[in-house]
Amino acid sequence: MAIKFAGSFEVQRTPEEVYDFLTDPNKFAPLLPDFRGLTVHDAQHFTVKVNVGISYIKGIADVKMQLLEATRPTRAEYRGQGSVAGGNVSMVAGFNLAPSGQGTKVAWEGDAQVFGRLTSVAGGLLEPLGKKQVQKLIDGLQAALNGASGGAR
Amino acid sequence: MSGDGKKWVGKAVPRKEEERLLRGLGKFADDIKLGETLYLRFVRSPYAHAKIVTIDTSRAEAIAGVVCTLTGSEIASKTQPFIQIAPDAGGKIRDFPMAVSRVRYQGEPVAAVVAVSPRITDDGAEVVQVEYEALDPVVDAEQALTDASILHDEAGTNRVWSGVFEYGDVEKAFREAASVVEIDRMHFHRFSSTPLENNVVIGQWDSKDDRIYYWCNNSFPSFAIQFLAAHLGVHIDRIRVQTFDIGGSFGIKITSYPQMAVCALASKKAGGRPIKWVETRSEHMTSSAHGNERTFRDTRVAVDKNGVITAITSRHIDDCGAYPRYEPLGCVIWSQVFPGVYRFKNARIEFSQGVTNKCPVGPNRGYSRMQHLWFLERVVDICAHELGIPADEMRLRNYIRPEEFPYTTPNGCIYDSGNYPKMLELAKNLIGWDSWKKKQSDRRKEGRMIGIGIGTTLDSGTNNFGQSQIVNPGAPFSGNSQGANCKLDIYGEVVVAVGSCPQGQGHETTAAQVVADVLNISPDLITVRTGFDTERNVHTGFSGTYASQFAVSGLSAVHGAAQKLKAEMTKLGAFVLESRLEEIEFGVGAQGPELRSKANGKSINYWGLANIVNVNSAVLPPELYDVTLNCRYIWRAPFKVPDTKKKYGNLTMTYASQLHIAVVEIDPETFIPKLLDYVAVDDCGTVINPPIVEGQVYGATAHGIGAALLENCVYDAVGNMLTSTFSDYIPITAVNIPNIKYGHIETPSPHSYSGAKGMGEGGAAPIHTISAALQDALFEKGVFIEDSFNNADSLFRALKGEIGRAADLVKVERRA
Secondary structure (H helix, E strand, C coil), X not given: CEEEEEEEEEECCCHHHHHHHHCXXXXXXXXXXXXXEEEECCCCEEEEXXXXXXXXXXXXXXXXXXXXXXXXXXXXXXXXXXXXXXXXXXXXXXXXXXXXXXXXXXXEEEEEEEECXXXXXXXXXXXXXXXXXXXXXXXXXXXXXXXXCCCCC | CCCCCCCCCCCCCCCCXXXXXXXXXXXXXXXXXXXXXXXXXXEECCCCCEEEEEEECHHHHCCCCEEEEEEHHHHHHHCCCCCCXXXXXXXXXXXXXXXCCEECCCCCEXXXXXXXXXXXXXXXXXXXXXXXXXXXXXXXXXXXXXXXXXXXXXXXXXXXXEEEEXXXXXXXXXXXXXXXXXXXXXXXXXXXXXXXXXXXXXXXXXXXXXXXXXXXCCCCHHHHHHHHHHHHCCCHHHEEEEECECCCCCCHHHHCHHHHHHHHHHHHHCCCCCEEEEXXXXXXXXXXXXXXXXXXEEEEEEECCCCCEEEEEEEEEEECCCCCCCCCCHHHHHHHHCCCCECCCEEEEEEEEECCCCCCECCCCCCCHHHHHHHHHHHHHHHHHHHCCCHHHHHHHHECCHHHCCEECCCCCEECCCCHHHHHHHXXXXXXXXHHHHHHHHHHHCCCEEEEXXXXXXXXXXXXXXXXXXXXXXXXXXXXXXXXXXEECCCCCEEEEECCCCCCCCHHHHHHHHHHHHHCCCHHHEEEECCCEHHHCCCCCCCCXXXXXXXXXXXXXXXXXXXXXXXXXXXXXXXXXXXXXXXXXXXXXXXXXEEEECCCCCEEEHHXXXXXXXXXXXXXXXXXXXXCCEEEEEEECCCCCCECCCCECCCEEEEEEEEEEEEEEECCCCCCEEEEEEEEEEECECCCCHHHHHHHHHHHHHHHHHHHHCCCCCECCCCCECCCCCXXXXXXXXXXXXXXXXXXXXXXXXXXXXXXXXXXXXXXXXXXXXXXXXXXXXXXXXXXXXXXXXXXXXXXXHHHCCCCEHHHHEEEEECC
């Protein structure tokens, strides 16, 4: 089951500041919805623990993340893979950064593939739930970046 | 019938099994409790296609109560791949019971955890860490045949088998046709069966005698042990298999031998303790076996000026899932019913089968034949609509006529008997054809969508396994046989043993009826041991319960064994009663079943006879030393090996037929199709036990209705099975079954000793019938019923023009 996400937002930070934030797991990972913990392995690899709950299916997922592409200050791309109850999730998420006025326009796109029994027992819920969680992440990201510059816009 | 009376065969004898099964006293594989049993749980792949990067079982092994784990690579290091039936590339596929380095369908086992309780196996399976690297999945057989992504590198192609079945003069028939109908695509969907009892295996590799013992519910054990012996590297005599009551199989339990292998290997690793695996419903849905999915491409039909079909050409693409296993037998088994019930002589079918990243297929309710019969019924039905010929008239013009039986089909099969026009007449009377036609006409004026459909189909029974040589000339199978034993026990009890694995077909009862007629006693006085047991020594390499054959093969063996016993009893009785052989009568006296002398009035009961042979043998003269009263008989079907080059020969012994009529209405608001009326007429030759036959007709009809309207194995583009629970895959229940009007005729088979024909699978008649009824309802709306599965969603889409647009899929060239 494939789920695609895309969108954009603007923040009052320079592309370099946004890039540094996005590529720092210690700052970026806690913004993931239902974040539980983080283990940083090296500059490109970290593992995030998140709570997962889809209807009656609940559990903790270990999501292995890899910073696939890092071109300062224009693009960062992550690949993630995690196991949740009854399935596996693979995803790729990219952020394209461009100056916009005094700030930065962040254009993001994501592509998630869900495998396993989860697609059968919760298939109808996955896409709306996934989009909701992604929106939470983006909202958190936006708030954090704007907060760092003195407040959300 | 060789001198035996017909007092019991043909009578509505109550089922001997009923008391046990209806009171919950049946004995099933899961009821077997053995000391020191361990339990096994599989860890299964969430991916349809992926490389296995690593498997870490250490956390599972650290759990208290976990005894051991197994992985596919460990199994591969200790065993041989399973035998492949396919030749050439398909034969190179290396199939192990668990994935070795690559998973090829969602739900494929990658590891197994063995523990002292089922709950601990669950805990262990949860913490087995498997790292995968996803690969491109192939979920469509037509796409698979392009070999863009190959599942089995060792084969080098996804094509398991392909061949052309051509008979008659196709080109001439098309040149002379008055009309040519072309159908771009039709599709027979993938569905499975949902037996009440899932697969169960208890396996023990006993270190004390180095034998492997199975207590299980496999429904074709003699086939399974041939695969297991070669895979495990043991002599086949070292494997003992016992089956018990089985809660349904429908063919799906034939292919449980991979799980049987794992249980044996786990037992060996665990020091010889018995290993029990009880399949969960979700495992059954995703990973046991599904029925074959088939796509029909580029079909052309030649029709003469009288509406008689003279030729058909088509390309058929079969999807066998990730591993062939019982395949590619399905690539030829459909040809048992090559022309269906129709008279056309000219045909060319190009048949291919490919592997895909989906659950492997297995024989399932009308295996391989129902796909083809559905195709033929769609062809006949759409030709009737397109050419403006009434549905019943179209059938009558094309049916094989009663006077043509025994009828040799273009590919050399011999249809034993039948009377399809008579069945149609009976079915029309039962449903009230004219009345429904009028109601349909009236209601259509109100805008209601009502259709009336006919499905005429065949249930071919007792295979000639020589057809395997059509797909692989090197295959070591041909003919068919079945074994039975009939004896007088020491205390004179008549005990019959058969090599079948009944799953509700009433073998105990019908076997007792046959023996009762031979010995002129009541079936109540006969004990029938059913359930497979290698140690009973009544099985052959074909023993099991599948392919609608017990009435012919099983009961012929029982009959033969009973006749042997009767001959021995007569010989012994003549000696004891001081009479000639022809003076001995069989019957029941004051002291139970006995033999009497017509000459002198003396008698001896069965206990007396059995006593002499078993424990009082010093009184026997030497000329009676060959009397054992323990008679084994192997019945062999009189088949020849088919001509493998011409793909010609008799592939089946009997052809039961079914004719169904359905009246369907599609709700204009919800698009839910509702069955308003339904008739099932059956002809299985001489009926041995009417209620058993009627019950099997109801069962097969219910299953067919479920397949047509409710049951569909849906996969998404990456190979996730989206219908792995009963929330989405809806098995038929009493709630969804209409009142079925039942009728039957009898055209006795000249090919079986009793005139009976194998039956029970029902040719999946409802699938064809409901498709025809929906076609009738929607033809004027420009819809072509191109798929065998039709629910509210697909009918909604068809009426919106998203699928099944007749204008795109069907073309008619009228030359007259």
